[in-house]
Amino acid sequence: MATFNLKINGKTRAVDVDPATPMLWVLRDHLDLPGTKYGCGIAQCGACTIHLEGNAVRSCQLPVSAVGKASVTTIEGLSQKADHPVQKAWLEHDVAQCGYCQTGQIMTAAALLKRTPNPTDEEIEAQMSGNICRCGTYLRIKEAIKSAAKK
Amino acid sequence: MNNDKNALDRRSFLKASLLSGGGMMLTVSFLSSFKSADKAEALNLPDQWAQLNGYIQITADNKIKLICPNPEFGQNVMTSLPMIVAEELDVDWKNVTVEMGPHDNAKLGAQFTGGSNSVRSYWKPLREAGAAARQMLREAAAQTWNVPASEVATKAGVLSHSSGKTAKYGEMAAKAATLPVPKDLILKSPKDFTIVRKSKKNVEGQKVVTGKPLFGLDYRTEGMLIAMIQHPPAFGMKLKSFDAADALKMPGIKDVFNLKMYPEGFEQAGFDTRTFNDLLVVVGKSTWEVMNARKKLVAQWEPAGDVKDVVGGRGGKREVVVPGALESSQSQMEQMVEYAKKPAQELRKDGDPETAFKNAAQVIERTYTAPFLAHNCMEPMNFFAHVTDEKALLVGPLQAPGWVEPTLSKLLNLPPEKIEIQMTRMGGGFGRRAYSHYLSEAALISRKVKAPVKLMYTREDDMTYGIYRPMYTATYRAALDADKKLIAFHVKGGGVPEHPIHPNRFPAGAVDNYLAEGWQIPSNVTIGAFRAPRSNFNAAAEQSFLDEVAEAMGKDPIEFRLDLLKRAKENPVGKNNDYDPDRYAGVLELVRDKSGWGKPGSEKYSRGVAAYFCHASYAAHIVDMVTRDGQPYVERVFSAMDCGIVINPDAATNMVQGAVVDGIGNAFYGALTHKDGAAQQTNFNNYRIIRHNEAPKIIEVHFVQNDKDPTGLGEPPFPPVFGAVANALYKNKGRRFYNQPFKPELDKAI
Numbered sequence: 001m002a003t004f005n006l007k008i009n010g011k012t013r014a015v016d017v018d019p020a021t022p023m024l025w026v027l028r029d030h031l032d033l034p035g036t037k038y039g040c041g042i043a044q045c046g047a048c049t050i051h052l053e054g055n056a057v058r059s060c061q062l063p064v065s066a067v068g069k070a071s072v073t074t075i076e077g078l079s080q081k082a083d084h085p086v087q088k089a090w091l092e093h094d095v096a097q098c099g100y101c102q103t104g105q106i107m108t109a110a111a112l113l114k115r116t117p118n119p120t121d122e123e124i125e126a127q128m129s130g131n132i133c134r135c136g137t138y139l140r141i142k143e144a145i146k147s148a149a150k151k
Numbered sequence: 152m153n154n155d156k157n158a159l160d161r162r163s164f165l166k167a168s169l170l171s172g173g174g175m176m177l178t179v180s181f182l183s184s185f186k187s188a189d190k191a192e193a194l195n196l197p198d199q200w201a202q203l204n205g206y207i208q209i210t211a212d213n214k215i216k217l218i219c220p221n222p223e224f225g226q227n228v229m230t231s232l233p234m235i236v237a238e239e240l241d242v243d244w245k246n247v248t249v250e251m252g253p254h255d256n257a258k259l260g261a262q263f264t265g266g267s268n269s270v271r272s273y274w275k276p277l278r279e280a281g282a283a284a285r286q287m288l289r290e291a292a293a294q295t296w297n298v299p300a301s302e303v304a305t306k307a308g309v310l311s312h313s314s315g316k317t318a319k320y321g322e323m324a325a326k327a328a329t330l331p332v333p334k335d336l337i338l339k340s341p342k343d344f345t346i347v348r349k350s351k352k353n354v355e356g357q358k359v360v361t362g363k364p365l366f367g368l369d370y371r372t373e374g375m376l377i378a379m380i381q382h383p384p385a386f387g388m389k390l391k392s393f394d395a396a397d398a399l400k401m402p403g404i405k406d407v408f409n410l411k412m413y414p415e416g417f418e419q420a421g422f423d424t425r426t427f428n429d430l431l432v433v434v435g436k437s438t439w440e441v442m443n444a445r446k447k448l449v450a451q452w453e454p455a456g457d458v459k460d461v462v463g464g465r466g467g468k469r470e471v472v473v474p475g476a477l478e479s480s481q482s483q484m485e486q487m488v489e490y491a492k493k494p495a496q497e498l499r500k501d502g503d504p505e506t507a508f509k510n511a512a513q514v515i516e517r518t519y520t521a522p523f524l525a526h527n528c529m530e531p532m533n534f535f536a537h538v539t540d541e542k543a544l545l546v547g548p549l550q551a552p553g554w555v556e557p558t559l560s561k562l563l564n565l566p567p568e569k570i571e572i573q574m575t576r577m578g579g580g581f582g583r584r585a586y587s588h589y590l591s592e593a594a595l596i597s598r599k600v601k602a603p604v605k606l607m608y609t610r611e612d613d614m615t616y617g618i619y620r621p622m623y624t625a626t627y628r629a630a631l632d633a634d635k636k637l638i639a640f641h642v643k644g645g646g647v648p649e650h651p652i653h654p655n656r657f658p659a660g661a662v663d664n665y666l667a668e669g670w671q672i673p674s675n676v677t678i679g680a681f682r683a684p685r686s687n688f689n690a691a692a693e694q695s696f697l698d699e700v701a702e703a704m705g706k707d708p709i710e711f712r713l714d715l716l717k718r719a720k721e722n723p724v725g726k727n728n729d730y731d732p733d734r735y736a737g738v739l740e741l742v743r744d745k746s747g748w749g750k751p752g753s754e755k756y757s758r759g760v761a762a763y764f765c766h767a768s769y770a771a772h773i774v775d776m777v778t779r780d781g782q783p784y785v786e787r788v789f790s791a792m793d794c795g796i797v798i799n800p801d802a803a804t805n806m807v808q809g810a811v812v813d814g815i816g817n818a819f820y821g822a823l824t825h826k827d828g829a830a831q832q833t834n835f836n837n838y839r840i841i842r843h844n845e846a847p848k849i850i851e852v853h854f855v856q857n858d859k860d861p862t863g864l865g866e867p868p869f870p871p872v873f874g875a876v877a878n879a880l881y882k883n884k885g886r887r888f889y890n891q892p893f894k895p896e897l898d899k900a901i
Contacts, residue, residue: 001402018402018439025439029377034369035362037578038438039529040610044835047529075362087360094352094801097809098225099359100366100529100578125844132835134529134579135225136812138846140805 004064008033009077019065024048026064027074035075035103039132046131047100049107050074056111075103078110086110089148097135105131109145118149201324203284204332205258206236206277213308213321215242218252220259221269222550223355224580225809226865227802228269230354232277234798235270238346239281239339242308242320249354254552254572262574263551265585265680267766267863270798274861282336284327288320291327341796341858350801355576365576367547368607370535375603376405377441378596381431381448382616385828386675387477389455390429397447398433403440406600407433407448412592417561421464422554425588426617426677428458434600438607458675473675477828480522480622483647486672487520487624490645495670499654501725502664504630507639511630515703519627519692521891522822523647524620524681525838530578531613536593537603542569543594548577548584555587562591563598582680586618614838615830619823620681622647623688627696630664635704637715639664642693648674651685657735657764658697660728661715676825682813683866686765687873691818691891694761694874699887708760708878709743712736730764734793737855738762738771742791745853746773756787759879761871768794768867769855772811776879783883783897785815785876787849792868795859807868808850814872816841819894839894 003016008031015030024041027033027050036059039047043058050059051073078084082091086109096102105128112119112127119127124145133141200208200216208216217233233249252259260276285305292310293300295318304311311317341348358365383389395407410430413419431450435441456475461468508514534547543563549555552572560567577584593606608616625644632638640662644652650669659665681687701711713736718724720732739762747753748760756775763770775787788811797803820839824831832838873891881887888896 017437018443021439025437029437029439032371033362034364034371037366037529038368038531040835042610042834042836045529075360082357082361090360091352091356094350094356094805096225096353096356096359097227097805098223098529098577098579099353099355102359103362106360121848128843129845130842132529132840132842134527134581134813134840136809136816136841136846137805138812138843139808139848139850141843 002065004067006064006067007069007071009073015064017064019063021064023050023059023062023064023067023072027059033074033076037100037104039101039104044132045101045104046108047104049104049131051107051111054111054114056108075107078106084110085148085151086113086144089144089151092147093140093144095137095140095144097137101131101133105133105141109141109148113145113149119145201328203287203324203328204280205252205255206280207240207284209320209324211321211324213246213319215240215247215308215320217247217249218259219249220252220262220273221264222262222548222552222574222577223251224264224548224550224577224584226264226269226806227353227799228264230351230802231270231798232273233354234346234351235274235277236281238344239278240285241305244346244351246308251574254556254574256553262553264580265550265582267768267866269863271767271862278338279336282338283332286333286336287327287330288323290330290333291323292318295323295326347796347798348800351799353802366530366578367533367535367575368530368578370546370575370605372535372537372603375535375605376434376436376600377438378432378434378593378604378606379441379445379609380410380592380606380612381433381445381450382427382612383429383452385477386426386617386825387455387475387828388452389427390431391451391453393431393451394449397449398444401440401444401447403436404444405434405436407431407444408599410592410595410599412588412595413562416461418461418463418468420554420558422551422585422587423558424586424618424677424679430592432596434596434604442609472673474673475675478674478676479826480824483622483672483674484520487622487645487647490670490672491518491624491626491643493670495643495645495668498652498667498669499659499725500666501659501662502639504639504641504664504666507664508628508630508641511638512633513631513635513703514628515631515700516626516628517696517699517887517889518624519695519889520624521622521688521691522824523622523676524817524821525614525823525832526579526581526583526618526681527614527838527840528577528579528581528583531610532583532589532608532616533606534590534593535603535605536590536597538563538594538598539601542571544571544573545590545594546573546575547590547593548575548580549587549590550577550580550582550585551587554585555590558591559594563594581682582684583618586679610835611833614823614833617677618679619676620684620687621649621651621678623651625651625689625692627692629696629700631704637662637700637704641666643668643670645670645672647672647676648678651688653685653689653729655727655729656689657719657730658715660723660725661719663724665724675828683765683870686763686866686870690761690763690870691873691877694763694871695877695887698759698874698878698881707749709739709748712739712762734769734855735762735764738769738791738793741853741855742771742773742789745791745851746789748773757783757879757882759875759877759882761874761878763867763871763874765870766866767862768792768864770868770871772868772871772875774872774875774879776883778883783880784845785847785879788847788851790850790852790868791855792852792864793855793857794864794867795857795861797854798861800854803854803864804852806864807852810868811850811872812841812846814869815847815876816845818873818876818891820892822892
């Protein structure tokens with residue numbers, strides 16, 4: 001066990017855990033931030049996507065010991081009032097069915113738009129294909145990203 | 152097999168009569184079991200909610216809370232079911248909040264999410280609930296104002312009288328809650344709907360996009376422990392011995408033990424299916440610690456041999472022998488080929504198919520296969536349980552709380568009233584969460600460790616546990632006479648461990664000589680309902696076969712189907728045909744017209760069509776395929792649905808689009824195979840799920856407009872996708888594909 005002082009959603013949070021613990025479980029089990037989802041545990045589905053210094057990463061493969069001073073953003077910290085353009089676009093297009101994968105989709109999409117403010121369809125497809133939606137809402141995800149890009 | 156076209160009508164409890172004013176009067180029996188809240192209860196409800204019936208609560212300051220009876224797994228019932236209540240209650244949707252109901256079958260009905268049955272089965276009861284409450288509010292206003300109730304009008308949550316008196320519902324709610332439930336109700340005519348048929352946003356959308364703890368895995372309580380199970384590594388294996396010493400030494404670990412699921416001779420109800428009875432359980436403080444401790448478990452497994460299960464249910468109590476062999480997909484496939492040659496059970500016969508086939512000028516015979524499929528809900532199986540000697544609290548994702556409660560009562564030796572089941576939002580269901588063994592496991596684990604516990608399956612646990620879509624095959628034969636007329640049709644289907652045949656489905660009823668047969672092979676691989684059970688294979692095979700028959704007859708595939716449906720309507724063959732030929736033809740015509748089928752403009756596409764009827768709704772798709780990077784790719788899809796009145800059009804469109812994507816994905820990639828009993832796919836690195844870049848760019852969804860009572864939509868659009876993909880693939884590759892999934896077959900060809 002070791003203590004880590006993590007910068008999460010603009011606040012410093014201390015946890016005392018096994019250094020190998022993936023951030024996914026640090027967030028869910030120790031910091032009461034359940035918006036980051038478990039889907040596969042092997043970085044194949046994207047449900048656990050968070051931002052590390054603004055880049056989308058799979059938190060199931062990120063040991064807490066590797067985070068250091070990097071700033072972490074989870075879905076809970078993406079906006080104060082569900083008013084990030086991507087969240088608003090998700091609501092506008094009523095994207096979700098079961099909704100389980102959508103926080104991961106939103107985090108991947110938000111990172112994409114930060115780097116590429118006006119992505120082409122091909123860029124969206126390339127970036128979003130690491131996130132599985134078992135309900136098959138991919139068309140709406142694409143439309144929502146395009147809407148968010150305009151704002 | 153179910154002949155469910157009229158199932159609801161037969162069970163109907165309503166006597167309906169049309170009123171001259173266009174409304175409909177109903178004599179209620181569903182609501183007669185409700186008691187209006189007595190006076191004290193009405194006035195002392197927490198937060199001053201006046202409860203008018205199980206579905207409706209109103210505060211004095213006019214907040215309307217509607218209760219969703221059925222658990223939500225993405226089909227949007229938490230929005231669509233309350234919309235039905237709100238319509239008849241006549242309130243402003245903006246003032247409505249929605250809450251998932253408690254498990255209370257007496258008050259809230261069957262509470263089963265599945266079988267595309269939520270909207271279909273709750274349409275009338277929820278309209279009645281809304282209408283009854285509205286009438287009670289009018290009566291309360293009438294008594295307060297001393298005017299006849301018939302003179303009290305409502306609009307968007309406001310009561311009014313020609314004298315100028317008005318009151319918000321909230322002002323009359325407490326009084327209304329003490330009035331008797333009316334016996335006769337007037338329901339709106341569809342033309343007067345102001346909420347139903349108008350798209351409403353998902354009531355939980357905001358919570359979804361902000362990551363609120365909606366799902367079972369998100370539920371926690373103080374002092375809650377995490378449990379995981381280690382199940383045998385293969386179907387047909389059981390635990391021989393284990394050594395927990397090293398696992399117990401791991402940090403955070405509280406207990407490691409062997410759990411027997413059902414005691415010897417336990418009578419299992421229909422959905423008590425469990426794959427393994429003998430589990431190893433690891434309980435600890437956190438998920439990561441339990442995951443690590445599992446790696447230190449030392450366990451020996453051995454062949455279980457034949458296992459006797461006692462199964463209850465509709466057929467009465469009987470003993471079932473589950474064979475002990477360690478099965479492989481290869482050997483199962485060979486077994487299916489052998490079984491297909493043997494005589495099978497006759498399920499339906501019209502005319503004289505034997506003679507017709509003997510005299511045929513041409514016989515077309517094709518065999519189709521499909522593998523086991525794992526549901527792969529994005530949220531793996533999990534449940535919270537806190538069981539003591541006195542009571543049990545269970546919280547998590549499941550489709551049918553009413554089915555597992557009697558099982559829990561027996562397993563825990565607690566009366567049902569001491570068992571509370573709370574339903575969370577489900578991260579997908581697809582039928583999988585109707586089998587609630589994981590809930591029973593959680594309860595038994597909590598009782599053993601005397602603590603609140605969250606049982607969690609890893610993705611690997613979830614995928615390799617079983618309860619799959621069965622493995623199927625079917626051989627179809629068509630007899631043509633010298634004029635290339637279809638004179639006989641024969642389907643013989645089988646599977647591991649059940650056959651897929653619905654003997655009364657199309658084209659039964661449209662062909663003079665018809666034979667349907669089925670056979671099955673017992674197996675220890677457990678199976679369960681998977682989005683449109685059986686139909687999801689039949690539509691693939693039959694719709695692909697009909698395409699081939701149409702081609703042999705020199706007919707357009709849509710015209711061919713319409714001709715058959717015309718026959719089924721005008722001069723049906725046999726009895727119990729379970730589809731309505733007009734509605735079936737309706738979706739084909741709609742998709743034909745919307746897609747420009749047979750017209751110039753779509754030359755770049757390989758087009759495939761398919762249609763199917765199941766779960767009381769009708770679906771047709773046209774799939775437009777191109778070659779992209781050397782691979783067939785479905786770029787565009789047109790869909791037509793007839794599910795009667797569409798409650799929430801935009802959400803319904805979303806669900807059909809999702810079903811299309813799901814169907815394309817499973818047609819190309821879906822497969823769960825075994826070697827020596829062990830599942831060969833364990834996670835998303837080797838079980839391929841359709842991804843964003845593989846989904847069509849356009850899925851255009853059209854609904855037949857009519858005023859028929861609504862039927863389900865979760866399953867019906869799914870099955871015909873497979874057939875349409877197969878038929879487009881034929882146009883694209885110039886040869887037919889008979890074995891799912893198609894991708895390995897395509898790769899073989901290259």
